[in-house]
């Protein structure tokens with residue numbers, strides 16, 4: 001689909017979107033990885049590999065085959081190493097760098113970059129808060145007031161990579177909002193991967209589809225992260241995951257075939273996601 005058409009469709013959806021949300025969000029802390037490792041085996045699997053738990057349920061219910069694409073299946077050691085990359089130390093700081101409303105205001109950086117996109121209310125701030133929870137001195141503030149200029153927020157994770165929080169689509173946003181996201185996705189040279197957030201309780205919405213089409217059109221490598229998995233029953237979540245997995249398998253080219261379900265409340269899936277980010281940015285080497 002042509003970029004102009006995407007922009008037009010996005011603009012119309014934005015006009016209709018509800019204007020909700022608090023003005024500021026401030027992040028807190030998460031359990032240390034050592035504590036997670038002390039969990040009983042079943043709990044540990046649930047926290048580290050949420051899809052594996054669902055798969056067990058699927059097999060028990062129907063004897064049906066695999067839903068989990070274990071393309072990325074790191075060792076506990078690698079998950080632990082990724083944890084330390086996301087934990088600020090005296091030698092490796094995690095810090096807010098800057099915000100930008102236009103790509104030419106974005107910091108010029110050589111290190112690999114990953115970005116997070118998703119419709120507003122999908123749980124993006126909560127996830128970024130969970131990712132940075134071990135770096136308690138990083139206070140991430142995100143403007144959510146409707147009508148206020150949405151910005152791209154850049155965070156430096158030591159010398160390893162930059163994480164960019166893109167403005168959530170769905171609010172009444174400035175007219176150039178889509179241009180900003182589009183220009184960034186198209187032109188940011190050091191962008192290694194785009195993480196597209198989808199609410200697991202809701203499924204893929206029209207707005208999500210526009211973002212998916214954008215990633216597909218620009219032939220970007222992207223990853224689908226399913227948020228808020230603690231909200232649904234296991235049976236419902238399984239149904240949603242199967243549906244979204246089918247969509248990814250049949251309707252996308254650039255999407256990584258393995259889904260990343262997470263909960264910012266229970267931290268389920270968050271460690272695996274951190275490890276994946278560390279891996280694709282070359283930070284585990």
Ligand code: GDP
Pocket residue numbers: 021025118119120121122123124125126127168227228229230231262263264265266
């Ligand atoms: P954003 O607009 O995408 O940044 O979304 P937020 O992170 O602000 O989350 C929107 C709403 O969903 C808030 O009420 C959050 O508390 C809630 N939320 C976010 N993540 C989760 C989650 O993992 N589980 C549950 N149960 N609620 C969540």
